[in-house]
Amino acid sequence: xxxxxxxxxxxxxxxxxxxxxxxxxxxxxxxxxxxxxxxxxxxxxxxxxxxxxxxxxxxxxxxxxxxxxxxxxxxxxxxxxxxxxxxxxxxxxxxxxxxxxxxxxxxxxxxxxxxxxxxxxxxxxxxxxxxxxxxxxxxxxxxxxxxxxxxxxxxxxxxxxxxxxxxxxxxxxxxxxxxxxxxxxxxxxxxxxxxxxxxxxxxxxxxxxxxxxxxxxxxxxxxxxxxxxxxxxxxxxxxxxxxxxxxxxxxxxxxxxxxxxxxxxxxxxxxxxxxxxxxxxxxxxxxxxxxxxxxxxxxxxxxxxxxxxxxxxxxxxxxxxxxxxxxxxxxxxxxxxxxxxxxxxxxxxxxxxxxxxxxxxxxxxxxx
Numbered sequence: 001x002x003x004x005x006x007x008x009x010x011x012x013x014x015x016x017x018x019x020x021x022x023x024x025x026x027x028x029x030x031x032x033x034x035x036x037x038x039x040x041x042x043x044x045x046x047x048x049x050x051x052x053x054x055x056x057x058x059x060x061x062x063x064x065x066x067x068x069x070x071x072x073x074x075x076x077x078x079x080x081x082x083x084x085x086x087x088x089x090x091x092x093x094x095x096x097x098x099x100x101x102x103x104x105x106x107x108x109x110x111x112x113x114x115x116x117x118x119x120x121x122x123x124x125x126x127x128x129x130x131x132x133x134x135x136x137x138x139x140x141x142x143x144x145x146x147x148x149x150x151x152x153x154x155x156x157x158x159x160x161x162x163x164x165x166x167x168x169x170x171x172x173x174x175x176x177x178x179x180x181x182x183x184x185x186x187x188x189x190x191x192x193x194x195x196x197x198x199x200x201x202x203x204x205x206x207x208x209x210x211x212x213x214x215x216x217x218x219x220x221x222x223x224x225x226x227x228x229x230x231x232x233x234x235x236x237x238x239x240x241x242x243x244x245x246x247x248x249x250x251x252x253x254x255x256x257x258x259x260x261x262x263x264x265x266x267x268x269x270x271x272x273x274x275x276x277x278x279x280x281x282x283x284x285x286x287x288x289x290x291x292x293x294x295x296x297x298x299x300x301x302x303x304x305x306x307x308x309x310x311x312x313x314x315x316x317x318x319x320x321x322x323x324x325x326x327x328x329x330x331x332x333x334x335x336x337x338x339x340x341x342x343x344x345x346x347x348x349x350x351x352x353x354x355x356x357x358x359x360x361x362x363x364x365x366x367x368x
Contacts, residue, residue: 003018003020003141007019008021008022008023008220008238008240009218010104010217010218010219010220010240010250011218011219011245011248011250011251012108012218012250012251012254013251016108016111016112016123016254017098017104017107017108017111017123017124017125017218018122018123018124018125019100019104019124019125019218019220019238020124020125020126020127020135020137020138020141020142020235021100021125021126021127021220021223021235021236021237021238022230022234022235022236022237022238023237023238023239023240024224024226024229024230024237024238024239025239026229029049029050029221029224029226029229029239030049030050030051030052030053030239031049031050031051031052032052041300041363041364047129047132047223047224047225047226047236048224048225048226049224050221050222050224050239051317051318053213053214053221053241053244054213054316054317055244055247056212057342059338060335060338060339060342061247063211063334063335063338064208064211064212064249064335067206067208067211067334067335068208068253068256069256071206071207071208072208072256072257072259072260073260074205075109075189075207075208075257075260076109076257076258076259076260076261076264077200077260077264077267077268077271078189078190078200078201078205078271079106079109079110079113079189079200079257079261080113080261080264080268081200081268081271081272081275082110082187082188082189082198082199082200083110083113083114083117084117084268084272085187085198085199085200085272085275086110086114086152086187086198087114087117087119089198090152090183090185090187090198091149091150091152092119093119093121093150094114094119094121094150094151094152095121095122095123095124095142095146095150095151095152096110096111096114096121096122096123096124096152096154097123097124097125097126097142097151097152097153097154098123098124098125098126098153098154098155099125099126099127099128099153099154099155099163099167100125100126100127100128100217100220100222100223100236100238101125101214101217101218101220101221101222101223101238102155102156102157102209102210102217102309103125103153103154103155103156104125104217104218104220105156105209105216105217105218105250105253105254106154106155106156106188106189106207106209107123107125107154108123108254109254109257109258110123110154110187111123112254112257112258112261113258113261116258116261122146124138124142126138126139126142126235126236127223127225127235127236127238128163128166128167128170128223129166129223129225129236130162130163130166130302131166132225133166133169133170133173134166134167134170134171134174135223135235135236136174136179137233137234137235138235138236139174139179139180139182140179142180142182143179143180143182148180148181148182148183149183151182151183151185152183152185152187152198153167153184153185153186153187154186154187154188155186155187155188156188156189156190156207156209156210156309157188157189157190157191157192157205157207157210157307157308157309158188158190158191158192158193158195158196158199158285158307159193159285159305159306159307159309159310160193160285160286160289160301160304160305160306160310161193161194161195161283161285161286162302163186164184164186164193164195164196165195167184167186168184171183171184172184185197185198186198187199189201189205189207190202190203190204190205190207191281192204192285192306192307192354192355193283193284193285193286193306193307194279194280194281194282194283194284194285194354195281195283195285196281197281199278200271201278202278202279204307204308204329204354204355204356204357205308205332206308206332207308207309208253209253210308210309210312210313211312211335212249213316213317214241214244215241215244215247215248215249215250216249216250216253217250218250219240219241219242219244219245219248219250220238220239220240220241221238221239221240221241222238223236223237223238224236224237224238224239225237284354285306285307285354285355288306288352288353288354288355289301289304289306289358291352292304292306292324292350292358292360296360298360298363299363302361303360303361303363304358304360304361305318305358305359305360305361306354306355306357306358307355307356307357307358308332308333308336308355308356308357310359311323311336311357311358311359312335312336312339312359313359314359314360314361315336315339315340315343315345315359316339318359318361319361319362319364320340320343320345320359320360320361320362321345321346321360321361321362321363322345322346322347322348322360323336323340323345323346323347323348323357323358323359323360324348324349324350324357324358324359324360325337325347325348325349325350325356325357326349326350326351326352326355326356326357327349327351328351329356329357332356333356333357336357
């Protein structure tokens with residue numbers, strides 16, 4: 001199996017990532033958020049369409065730059081810790097496979113960190129879709145190129161843990177169908193859901209790449225599965241937003257993280273020494289999500305999006321009903337408060353010991 005020529009690289013340099021994705025340009029892919037939300041809650045699937053890509057205001061972009069400047073050193077430290085854990089606990093010659101699209105900037109930064117340590121780690125991006133699994137054609141390609149045990153999947157953070165479970169189920173089905181036995185190892189910077197085996201933190205931390213969409217992810221959309229648009233054997237699809245090139249921060253974001261790598265050796269060692277003391281991967285995040293679901297009378301757990309990254313996504317591309325914030329973590333929620341106020345979304349205070357915030361999606365099903 002071969003990669004389409006030319007392969008998609010988005011706005012990254014070719015050495016940073018190879019995207020096992022198919023570029024689509026059909027304008028009917030994008031639908032207004034209200035129409036798309038109603039379709040999803042009435043039996044449609046989010047992989048069948050794209051939201052109209054949110055373009056932030058100049059003020060919000062300036063806020064993003066401030067957040068990046070203030071947190072780049074912390075994200076660099078977490079990236080280096082995760083890189084060291086991958087090599088020490090998974091494979092000395094890893095192949096990074098980031099999950100499009102939130103995992104891609106993390107995977108690029110991880111590759112940079114590993115390269116700095118003298119390890120040439122190939123990096124790919126593949127599609128995973130809740131309820132539809134991993135792109136099997138992408139797995140076929142990886143199985144042809146590398147021993148399965150070298151593969152480590154990469155994402156930015158965990159929400160309630162759904163992608164970890166989706167990964168495990170998809171790889172089990174692939175193996176049972178005669179495919180390679182890929183390890184279901186998911187490496188994330190932060191794991192507030194307490195489900196990932198490889199993480200640098202279990203705190204609900206701000207990862208600035210969550211604050212933008214395509215313009216911090218190589219100019220690609222989230223992934224699309226549409227048999228009417230994808231030929232036999234094609235990888236899952238994406239739109240490439242070439243028209244946003246003038247506002248793209250993808251390379252600059254990773255450069256800002258990588259610029260903080262120098263001089264971190266002692267801090268990395270200190271964080272690694274504390275890894276055994278991390279709270280266990282006991283899935284406590286889902287229990288907190290279920291508590292919120294019960295408190296607010298929400299019928300579908302997928303309408304509760306926990307944590308900073310997932311709440312940001314709700315505000316950028318879904319129909320939020322309200323936002324729950326823990327006031328003790330207000331210093332890391334500035335962008336969420338700005339987005340909520342811009343969209344007129346109610347903000348409700350709620351303290352909890354797992355997540356800094358929650359985004360609750362409005363009920364747009366028939367009869368609501």
